[in-house]
Amino acid sequence: MNPVVHFEIPYRDADRASAFYAKAFGWKATSLGPRMGNYIVVVTAEEDVVPEAPGGAINGGLYPVKEGWPHQYPSIVIGVDDLALAMDRVRTAGGTLLGEPMRIPQVGDYVAFLDTEGNRGAMLQPKPRA
Secondary structure, three states: OOOEOOOOOOOOOHHHHHHHHHHHHOOEEEEOOHHHOOOEEEEOOOOOOOOOOHHHOEOOOOOOOOOOOOOOOOOOEEEOOOHHHHHHHHHHOOOEEEEEEEEEOOOEEEEEEEOOOOOEEEEEEEOOOO
8 A cells, every 4th residue: 555645735825725724723834945946844743643553654535526515626624623723713813714513433524624725725724532
């Protein structure tokens, strides 16, 4: 198997996008500058958050396209400790929530959002482990 080891999110305004993810999720952004195509590296965790996975890999999923649903594009799901608080941080940072949170049985509570650049993302407050 080949694990997911990186993600990329497009932006239109580098400062605005970096500020959104810093304010909403505490990510640390470092611009590599014009010589590196104005790429921005983001650090989302100080330590491995999936220690039982080989190499700290993250998992993903596939979903069927649903007629009439908005923003059905590749996205990332960000784990949060408190979904209500995270929703407030997304709004405060300039993002837009897409609907109301939904409970996913045996998984946790989930809600999608748009960042300041129009990219779709989602947040998941995992169900506590037994």
